[in-house]
Amino acid sequence: MSVPGTHEYHWQSLAQLSSGRVYHTLSEIGGQMYMLGGCDAGGRPCPTLELYSPEGDRWIALPPMPTARAGAAVAVLGKQILVVGGVGEDQSPLKVVEMYNTEEGRWRKRSSLRETLMGVSIAVKDSRALAVGGMGADLLPRGILQQYDLRKDVWALLPPMPTPRYDANTHLLGNKLYVAGGRHCKRPMKAFEVYDTECRSWTMLPLMPCKRSYAGVIWDKAGRLSVLGGLRHGGGHQSSKFTKNVNTFDTNQGTWLKSEETVTMKTMRADFAAAFLRGRMVVAGGLGHEPSALDTVEAFHPQRKKWEKLAPMNFPRCSASSIVIRERLLVVGGVNQVPSSAHEILYVKEEEYL
Known part of the structure; x- marks a missing residue:
């Protein structure tokens, strides 16, 4: 399968957010993008729910969440958005669960989690949400696996994960x-x-x-997991050890590929946007050894087995939220010294997106 050339990828700036935002969650229903919560420039969690309208290139304010929160886990169940946990206005984890019906345009409170949790990872299987792990109010990770049944509005406990953790990457494959x-x-x-x-x-x-922490995680359509870049060592910026390593796991073989079978990225980076787009792995922005956020972008060519530079982002930033909708990568908000209001799209086609 041939993939697009580097010159075919275009960035386009879209309507900016009304104010800088970070740790918000993006969700898609029917090709439309919803943005939920997040922190403002003062670090306060927001209750906002907004819909991006490409027709008018504008953000439409929808009824706000009953509970302000940042870093929430979100699952789409039919035409409804389930919002789980996160961090509340007092900077503590939440147990409250709420659901927004996109057809009715209103929120409903649903059954709470069994305990307050942030950093929950969530996936959807057969119209049921599977919520994995998280960190409790005692700052310790959990191995809990909970399943939400929409019809009964109940959370059922399933066998716990062997290794307690939060902020894990989850992916459902069959x-x-x-x-x-x-x-x-x-x-x-x-x-x-x-x-x-x-x-x-x-x-x-x-x-x-x-x-490593703050790595990029990409699942391709062949069921391979790639973990890219990240931070090998914490601490201040001067002592931080960024990496450009790529590790790939093949679910069919059940093994990690040997290092000689993988190709490192051109740039060391962490806390960046990562996606599988039109047959290529793409990484954008993040933090590296530069004193400020990166705007550099690169994409992996699977046949040539090499990373190639793409046009840079219009707005350098890290900690941005991103989502792929209809083979287009949308990158929203993030941080560049302060929370960013930037919103841009990477797409492959000759005519303009709007």
């Missing part, structure tokens, strides 16, 4: 829920486990090759 990485307190985890939704059992997979 009947298998893969859970990669995550953190324990501030320490990154190498744990990699899979839950079989039919057998209701966990299996431990080969550990991730290296410990």
Whole structure:
């Protein structure tokens, strides 16, 4: 399969947010993008819900969430958006769960989680939400696996994950829920486990090759997981150790590819936008060894086995939220010294997006 050339990828600036935003959550229903919550420039969680309208290139304010929150987990169940946990106005984890009906345009309170949690990871299987892990009010990670039934409005406990963690990456592939990485307190985890939704059992997979936080995570259409870049060592900016390493796990073989089979990125970076777009892995922005946020973008060519530079982002930033909708990558908000109101799209086609 041929992939687009580097000159075919275009960035276009879209309507900016009304104010800078970070730690917000993006969701899609029917090709439309919704933005939920997040923190403002003062670090306060917001209750806002906004819909981006490409027709008028504008943001439309919808009824706000009953509970202001940042870093919430979100699941789409039909035409409804389930919002789970996150951090509330008092900077503590939340247990409250709310649901927005996009057809009725209103919020409903739903059954709460069993305890307050932030950093929950969520996936949807057969119209049920699977919420994995999280961090409690005691700042300790959880191994809990909870399943939400929309019809009954109940959370059921499923067998817990072997390795407690929060901020893990989850991906549903058939009947298998893969859970990669995550953190324990501030320490990154190498744990990699899979839950079989039919057998209701966990299996431990080969550990991730290296410990890192704020890495990019991309699942391609062949069922391969790639973990890209990230921060190998914390601390201040001067002592931070960024990496450009790429590790890829093949779910068919059940193994991580050997290092000679993978290709490192051109630029060391962490906390960047990452996506699979038109047959290529794409990474954009983030933090590196430069004193400010990056605007550089690169894409992997699978046939040439090399990373190639794309046009830079219009707005350098890290900690941005991103989502792929109809083969287009939207990058919203983030941080460049202060929370950013930038909103731009990367797409492959000759005519303009709007």
